[in-house]
Amino acid sequence: MSWFERRTWQNPGWTLDDIVAAKGDRTVSVVLPALDEEDTVAEVVGTVRPLLGTVVDELVVMDSGSTDATAELAERAGARVVHREDVLPELPPVPGKGEVLWRSLAATTGDVVVFLDSDLVDPDPAFVPTLLGPLLCEEGVHLVKGFYRRPLRLESSGGGRVTELLARPVLSALRPSLSGLIQPLGGEYAATRDFLESVPFAAGYGVEIGLILDAEARYGLEGLAQVNLGVRKHRNRSLLQLGVMARQILGTALARCGIKSDDPAQLTQFAQVGDEWLPEVAEVSVSDRPPMREVRGLTES
Numbered sequence: 001m002s003w004f005e006r007r008t009w010q011n012p013g014w015t016l017d018d019i020v021a022a023k024g025d026r027t028v029s030v031v032l033p034a035l036d037e038e039d040t041v042a043e044v045v046g047t048v049r050p051l052l053g054t055v056v057d058e059l060v061v062m063d064s065g066s067t068d069a070t071a072e073l074a075e076r077a078g079a080r081v082v083h084r085e086d087v088l089p090e091l092p093p094v095p096g097k098g099e100v101l102w103r104s105l106a107a108t109t110g111d112v113v114v115f116l117d118s119d120l121v122d123p124d125p126a127f128v129p130t131l132l133g134p135l136l137c138e139e140g141v142h143l144v145k146g147f148y149r150r151p152l153r154l155e156s157s158g159g160g161r162v163t164e165l166l167a168r169p170v171l172s173a174l175r176p177s178l179s180g181l182i183q184p185l186g187g188e189y190a191a192t193r194d195f196l197e198s199v200p201f202a203a204g205y206g207v208e209i210g211l212i213l214d215a216e217a218r219y220g221l222e223g224l225a226q227v228n229l230g231v232r233k234h235r236n237r238s239l240l241q242l243g244v245m246a247r248q249i250l251g252t253a254l255a256r257c258g259i260k261s262d263d264p265a266q267l268t269q270f271a272q273v274g275d276e277w278l279p280e281v282a283e284v285s286v287s288d289r290p291p292m293r294e295v296r297g298l299t300e301s
């Protein structure tokens with residue numbers, strides 16, 4: 001039987017009672033990274049809040065420097081809001097999603113951490129318990145990725161452009177053993193704190209590809225699993241925004257596979273101004289944060 005057959009749950013059937021029973025005395029933190037997500041964050045929080053006290057022990061929105069009403073709405077919906085400078089104040093924050101996921105390890109205590117993006121549209125309350133299924137009910141699993149159908153704007157599928165055009169081809173070239181992952185970049189995943197605190201975090205959008213490469217390096221493929229979450233809709237970004245994201249992801253993937261590239265990288269994109277196409281150079285950081293375990297050692301000594 002292949003890894004895909006052993007570690008993919010196509011029709012997960014765990015009930016909430018199964019999850020609570022399997023959880024035993026372990027604790028679960030749910031973390032939502034958020035940068036200016038006032039349109040969606042409250043609804044995502046609202047899908048997790050009813051699980052507090054049973055499946056979930058703490059629910060945190062990690063604010064990534066929002067200037068809109070994200071923090072206020074998240075708090076009103078029932079989350080604890082942590083601003084990125086509230087934790088590890090001796091280390092000034094750098095921009096990026098990976099930065100707030102990394103800081104969330106210092107802001108939470110769960111033995112297991114579940115990450116959910118906060119730009120989800122019509123989020124499904126089953127996401128968190130389903131992600132926990134393989135982690136709590138199976139031996140040896142440290143990282144569980146969700147997979148799903150991905151609508152693109154008004155189409156019922158076709159989403160996941162960076163996933164299909166960059167991430168999965170890059171894995172197939174550099175780490176083909178990970179080709180069975182359906183959504184390597186998905187923002188909905190669960191992991192053990194043991195694993196998360198033992199590896200570096202890319203500070204930007206490279207965080208997901210970095211984590212799956214590091215999980216395989218640490219535990220072998222058997223440490224990873226994936227589970228069907230149904231459908232996932234989110235705010236679709238422009239191609240130019242995705243270009244910057246893709247460069248960041250590529251930088252992290254290359255670094256984890258021992259191939260050096262510039263940091264910061266310079267990405268030239270082109271914009272049409274009147275009749276002309278003009279270059280715009282974006283500086284793309286591909287830096288990492290060190291394993292949280294090392295940081296704790298330094299800050300606590």
Ligand SMILES: O=c1ccn([C@@H]2O[C@H](COP(=O)(O)OP(=O)(O)O[C@H]3O[C@H](CO)[C@@H](O)[C@H](O)[C@H]3O)[C@@H](O)[C@H]2O)c(=O)[nH]1
Pocket residue numbers: 032033034035036037063064095096097100116117118119162185186187188205206207208209234235237245249
């Ligand atoms: O500096 C940032 C950027 C993003 N986010 C949050 O991170 C989540 C995902 O960001 P988004 O810009 O919406 O990324 P996507 O276009 O959804 O990109 C996909 O691919 C990324 C790279 O792997 C993953 O990080 C995402 O989870 C995944 O959905 C959202 O809740 C954002 O608010 C931050 O907290 N800080």
Ligand SMILES: O=C(O)[C@H](O)COP(=O)(O)O
Pocket residue numbers: 150151152158159160161162163164185186235236237242
């Ligand atoms: O995961 C991805 O590939 C990116 O977030 C882009 O997703 P989209 O094509 O659904 O906007």
